[in-house]
Amino acid sequence: MSEIITAQQNELAGMIKRYADSDGVHATAIPSLFFIRRSDASGPSYGVYNLSLCLVAQGAKEVWLAQERYEYNPADYLVASVRLPVTSQVIEASAEVPYLGLKLAFTVGQILEVLGDSEIRAGAKENAKRGMFVSRIEPTLLDAVMRLVRLLDNPKDIPLLAPLFTKEILYRxxxxxxxxxxxxxxxxxxSAHLIKEVIDHITNNYAKSFRVEELAEKVNMSAASLHRHFKEVTAMSPIQFQKQLRLQEARRLLLSESTGAADVAFRVGYESQxxxxxEYSRMFGLPPREDMMQLKTQHDPIISD
Structure with a gap:
């Protein structure tokens, strides 16, 4: 890692420490920007990554998308280009040297704005790509991130400059x-945009049953083509995707409400307890009751960041 990047990473770590003085996910004065701090490499977290850029200033993290593992540290950045149910875990952290991370959320509209104002590519339609990737960080990208983060010390500049710096980050x-x-x-x-529409539909209707043929008809694809492109983007089938959403929501409900497993199963779309x-045991390693007993002794076990 170059000296310039190292200096910027140290500055970023200092900013995150200052604005995130305790473990957890911290919102900032920039609505799309979040800081994450962890003081130990504890167990996995489950959640849905929305469209976002994730950086590590200190420590390291791994994210599992189906059976695929993505690890990133201060030399890398991770991008989720669609909503994806994932399992994540901080793998390098301690009380003395906590994990310090950053998440910047963005929208398809912001991507389109950058594409419309630049000549990055001609915009030809290509085959769908995986909706998550890790890349080595470049000084130009980190420099744009740092200018966005520094706005927190000058909040009056946020309304005007935060959108501009975010646009530059997406451009990079x-x-x-x-x-x-x-x-x-x-x-x-x-095909990727059409799969995003299907992902949004399943996410908003995860408790309802569907047939792949019905989803394919919504986006004017054949069932075989939908299945192939969906797996290319998400690393799983539509049914597997829905199952992960259902089980993650069930776990959240069990922990946050005084509700039994049978009621929760029905609420998230299961007909058979x-x-x-x-399926709950297969995903989380324990049946619902035993899992709840263990979770309630842990901190922040559900929210993935």
């Missing part, structure tokens, strides 16, 4: 080696 990511994956999500009519219990 789109110029990177995996930028095409981000571009394709925004291009209307591309035994099937729910089997």
């Amino acid at each position: 990511v789109l110029q990177g080696e995996h930028g095409i994956a981000l571009e394709q999500i925004a291009i209307e009519g591309s 035994s099937q729910f219990s089997r």
Whole structure:
């Protein structure tokens, strides 16, 4: 890592420490910017990554998308270009040297704005790409991130400059080696964009049953083509994707409400409690009741950041 990047990473770590003085996910005065701090490499967290850029200033983290593992540290950045249910875990952290991370959320509209104002590519429709990637960080990208973060010390500048710096950050990511994956999500009519529409539909209706043929009809694809492109973007089938959403929501409900497993199973779309219990155990390692007993002795076990 170059001296310039190292200096910027140290400055970023100092800013995160200052604005995130305790473990957890911390919102900032910039609505799309979040800081994360962890003082130990504890167990996995489960959640859905929305469109976002994630950086590590100190420590290291791994994210599992289905059976694929993505590890990143201060030399890298991770991008999720669509909503994806994941398992994440901080793998380097201690009380003396905590994990310090940053998440910047963005929208398809912001990607389109950058594409419209630049000549990055001609905008040709290509085959769908994986909706998550890790790349080596470049000084130009980190410099744009630092200018955004420094706005927290000058809040009056945020309304005008934060959108400009965010736009530059997306421009740098789109110029990177995996930028095409981000571009394709925004291009209307591309297979990746159509899969994003299907992902949004499943996410908003995860408790309802569906047939792949019905989803394919919504986006004018054949069932085989939808299944292939969906797996290319998410690393899982539509049914597997829905199952992860259901189980993550079930776990959240069990922990946050005084509700039994049978009621929760029904609320997230299961008709069979035994099937729910089997699939829950397969994903989280324990049946619902035992998992809840263990979770309630831990901190922040649900929210993935």
